[in-house]
Amino acid sequence: SFVTECPPTITEIGRNTWSVLHSISAYYPKNPNKEQQKQALNFLISLSELYPCSKCRKHLSNYLKKHPPRVESNKAFNIYLCQMHNSINKYLKKPQFDCSQATSRWKGPWKNCK
Ligand code: FAD
Numbered sequence: 001s002f003v004t005e006c007p008p009t010i011t012e013i014g015r016n017t018w019s020v021l022h023s024i025s026a027y028y029p030k031n032p033n034k035e036q037q038k039q040a041l042n043f044l045i046s047l048s049e050l051y052p053c054s055k056c057r058k059h060l061s062n063y064l065k066k067h068p069p070r071v072e073s074n075k076a077f078n079i080y081l082c083q084m085h086n087s088i089n090k091y092l093k094k095p096q097f098d099c100s101q102a103t104s105r106w107k108g109p110w111k112n113c114k
Contacts, residue, residue, distance in 0.1 A: 010053050010056070013052060014053075017047075018085060021081055021085075022078075022081060022082075022085075022102065022105070022106040024040070024043070025074070025077040025078045025106070026102075026107040027107065028040065028071075028074045028078075029074060030073060030074045030075075032073070032074075037071045037072060040069070040071040040077060041069050041071055044064060044069050047060060048060040048061040048064055049061075059087075059088060060084075063084055063087060078102050078103060079099055079102070081102075082099035082102040083099065086099070
């Protein structure tokens with residue numbers, strides 16, 4: 001039967017985008033080569049041009065200008081995105097996330113997860 005699905009809200013797009021971003025950094029190489037670093041940087045820049053919410057896009061492009069992306073290692077990229085997400089959490093009055101937990105939040109094992 002036909003099921004009507006609704007277009008995603010800004011909140012859903014946000015949550016899904018964070019899943020993609022944090023997962024990309026969680027699985028990013030420990031020692032990325034120059035090409036991988038360039039692709040990570042380009043991904044963030046493209047997102048800041050194309051993100052489908054103008055206010056969010058502005059947050060992102062301002063953040064990138066103020067805080068040049070750290071893509072030189074898995075660790076640096078994870079911390080960079082965690083801090084970027086925290087700056088948006090702060091703006092939205094959401095709790096700050098403990099960045100030491102970022103890897104276990106976004107990369108397996110799954111056995112103790114709800
Ligand atoms: P989310 O913030 O979506 O987070 C999802 C999960 O990530 C959390 O449940 C938590 O487990 C984990 N998490 C939380 N913080 C961190 C962190 N610092 N590091 C790692 N993991 C973390 N919404 C607006 O209403 N206005 C805006 O201007 C706006 N700007 C945005 C800009 C960008 C670039 C993006 C990607 C999203 C933006 N959003 C904005 C959406 C907003 O950030 C949330 O995604 C949305 O409000 C849903 O929130 P949530 O409570 O489900 O958790």
